[in-house]
Structure formats: structure tokens, C-alpha cells
Amino acid sequence: MTFRYDFAPTPFGDALAVFSDEGIVRFDLSESDDPSVPWLLENVSGQLHSVPEPDPGAADELAHLLADYFDGDAVRFDEHLRFDWRLSTGFARAALQTISTIEWGQTLSYGEVAMLAGRPGAARAVGTACRLTPFSVIVPVHRVVRSDGSAGQYGAHPERKRFLLDLESHG
Incomplete structure (x- = not known):
């Protein structure tokens, strides 16, 4: 390889x-x-x-x-791109692949992603998958928000998450 x-x-x-x-x-x-x-x-x-x-x-x-x-x-x-998922395994991969299906301008909570990825109650694991994603932006982890609808973090840059959510809300 x-x-x-x-x-x-x-x-x-x-x-x-x-x-x-x-x-x-x-x-x-x-x-x-x-x-x-x-x-x-x-x-x-x-x-x-x-x-x-x-x-x-x-x-x-x-x-x-x-x-x-x-x-x-x-x-x-x-x-448009082929993804090589080798740096994401197990539930983290399932969560990120689920997140890939969230449409432009839409959001899901960490808990909703956990449920769709097959592990209800694994919201914290979804958060970890988002934080450690090998695919910033191109797997839209910014579309995953807290259960109260607030944006939450985006690594050390919550302002980037807000920028991306705002960009998509005006598209």
C-alpha cells in the first residue's frame, strides 16, 4: 500500500x-x-x-x-470521493458512516446518531468518534449537536463548527 x-x-x-x-x-x-x-x-x-x-x-x-x-x-x-476507513474502526466507524448520511443543513444529536448507528445510549462514544475523526469537514461531524440543539464543541475550535453550521443554514 x-x-x-x-x-x-x-x-x-x-x-x-x-x-x-x-x-x-x-x-x-x-x-x-x-x-x-x-x-x-x-x-x-x-x-x-x-x-x-x-x-x-x-x-x-x-x-x-x-x-x-x-x-x-x-x-x-x-x-465524489472514495473513502479509505482504515483509521476508524468498530463503533467509531459505524458512527462516522452514519454521520456521512446527514444531509446539508440538517443536524442530529449525539444520541440520535448512536441509535442510528446501532448502539442506543452510546452518545458519548459518538462524541469521541467526532472528536477523533480522520475526516474533518468531509465527514460532517459538525452536523452532530447536543440534545438541547446547541452546537457543542468541534475539537479545540467551536467557532469552526458554528461557521460550518451557519454556512449550511444559509445555503
């Missing part, structure tokens, strides 16, 4: 896109201003047990989809 990476622009800065022979394996919004910092690639390399090679242009299709999405188009990334 070979892995390669490229970067795709977002309103939050460039994001790391890692691809395998099977599809996109990770899409990571950086926590720093420079996503090319070695620790980010080291982290992904450790998860994959392989060092991805740079592949300029590998994220071109994804970049076009992201541009459309951030322009307000109801893009379903799973209809």
Missing part, C-alpha cells in the same frame, strides 16, 4: 489530505498556521505505519469540491 499527501485550501487554512490506493484516508485541518510542520506528518505516518510521499496535485479534485462547499453548494463528499 502506498500513501501520498497534498494540501487543500479551506477558510481555516490549508488542510492535509492523505490518500491511499483505496481513497482518501485522512483529511486534517491543522491546529497550527503551517500544516506542513513535521509533527503533523509524523502523526499521520505513525497512524499509517508508513510515511506518505508528497504528491502535488493529488488533492485537486478535493480542493474543487471544498471550494464549491465553502461557496455554499450542498456538496456530499462521499458521492
Whole structure:
């Protein structure tokens, strides 16, 4: 298996896109201003047990989809990209695959996702799956909200979640 990476622009800065022979394996919004910092690639390399090679242009299709999405188009990334789910297993994968079906502009609570993913009462596990998703934005974990309808967190950046929810509410 070979892995390669490229970067795709977002309103939050460039994001790391890692691809395998099977599809996109990770899409990571950086926590720093420079996503090319070695620790980010080291982290992904450790998860994959392989060092991805740079592949300029590998994220071109994804970049076009992201541009459309951030322009307000109801893009379903799973209809355009093949996903390699190797970094998500068990219930976390089931939760993220369920989240992938939430339509543009819609939300579900953590508990509702747990129920749909086959484990009623596993709302906290859904929250963990959202926090650890290998697919920021392109699996719409921002569409999962608290049971009272409030947005909740989005990693260390709740303002990003609010931005994405607002973007979709005006589309």
C-alpha cells in the first residue's frame, strides 16, 4: 500500500489530505498556521505505519469540491470521493458512516446518531468518534449537536463548527 499527501485550501487554512490506493484516508485541518510542520506528518505516518510521499496535485479534485462547499453548494463528499476507513474502526466507524448520511443543513444529536448507528445510549462514544475523526469537514461531524440543539464543541475550535453550521443554514 502506498500513501501520498497534498494540501487543500479551506477558510481555516490549508488542510492535509492523505490518500491511499483505496481513497482518501485522512483529511486534517491543522491546529497550527503551517500544516506542513513535521509533527503533523509524523502523526499521520505513525497512524499509517508508513510515511506518505508528497504528491502535488493529488488533492485537486478535493480542493474543487471544498471550494464549491465553502461557496455554499450542498456538496456530499462521499458521492465524489472514495473513502479509505482504515483509521476508524468498530463503533467509531459505524458512527462516522452514519454521520456521512446527514444531509446539508440538517443536524442530529449525539444520541440520535448512536441509535442510528446501532448502539442506543452510546452518545458519548459518538462524541469521541467526532472528536477523533480522520475526516474533518468531509465527514460532517459538525452536523452532530447536543440534545438541547446547541452546537457543542468541534475539537479545540467551536467557532469552526458554528461557521460550518451557519454556512449550511444559509445555503
